[in-house]
Amino acid sequence: MTRWYPRQTTKKGGINPPVTKWNRIGESSSASRRYQDRVHEKLAIAGYVQLTPGVIFIYERAPWRIVEIVDRLQDWDDEHEAMFAGILRAWERSQRGDKPERATWAGRPFVVVAVPDQDPTAKPVHLEAPAHYTWQILPEHYLICRACGELPPCRHEEAETSADREMARTEVLMEIPAGHCMSCGEHITRRQKSTRFPGPNLWRPDLPEHSAIFHAREECSDGVDRYRTAWEARGGTRPQTTLSFNDLGEAS
Ligand SMILES: [Zn+2]
Ligand SMILES: [Zn+2]
Known part of the structure; x- marks a missing residue:
């Protein structure tokens, strides 16, 4: 076989x-x-x-x-000799299994x-x-790539697939409606907490000011972290945490 x-x-x-x-x-x-x-x-x-x-x-x-x-086998460098000597010493202490042999040592x-x-x-x-x-x-x-002679996936294919993935991600981001979470793209209900970054929307310059809003949930925190990094780099200091409808209800 x-x-x-x-x-x-x-x-x-x-x-x-x-x-x-x-x-x-x-x-x-x-x-x-x-x-x-x-x-x-x-x-x-x-x-x-x-x-x-x-x-x-x-x-x-x-x-x-x-x-x-x-x-x-008869011509190891010092590094391999030292490694094998260490393995022998360890075996002599533990006496577990067969004594390591030069000819069969995995290293x-x-x-x-x-x-x-x-x-x-x-x-x-x-x-x-x-x-x-x-x-x-x-x-x-x-198979080899006729263009570059590399085995698949060649460097071109990898570069092209990652460019396409990036392009698809950008297209999805551009389709997020104003007022929706910039991380997951979904609607933020009145019951959900959110985080809003004041100022121009750094990811969607086509949207109005103060439109960078995210769900405050764990699932969307990756987007918040990435946006915060970009936002702080532009001088932003403190995003606004908006209380959900529920919190307002409890407070009264
Ligand atoms: Zn190629
Ligand atoms: Zn979200």
Whole structure:
């Protein structure tokens, strides 16, 4: 079960061979559930790719193909030596589980040598990562943006989707009727408390003065906070808190 489905964009990959048994905390309570768990386990294991030369992975939005994997087991830098020594000391104090081994320590460094998949003659990169690092693996047939060569979502797509989202938000703000809450856009009833910012409406310059009003409720406080920041930057000092109809009733 190592196939890729047509719509599957990535699998998870790593240095270690696929596990044969899942690390499970507790067990399901019925025999049929335990059976299903074992089936899911097989499928999850099939979704994992062990890194080998030829495997394609994502690095900085681009596809790279592995040329070589170097295990620097005998040649760790001081930082890794110190980290492993610390793990050994911790184990000696606790004596819990098996004694950590250099060859199987999850933090041991590997170097993956890879070339751009689009340009195999380019200078290879040497990427160092700990053994527990999860790589994003690509199938042989993957999508790239024709305009920029990046994997989707490319930087253009991200910029365009965020611009569209911002535009949609602005359109909704521009549709809020005068007198409605500038945060949620809904009507403020006589029973609801509100906060009003005097002066020109900074978000809706098309509306009259003193029209920046918000529900005083938690749900709309984010809008109040954002408006207050802009309002204070323009020299505003104290918004007016309007009592609701209810409060007026109680006071009399
Ligand atoms: Zn692009
Ligand atoms: Zn509101």
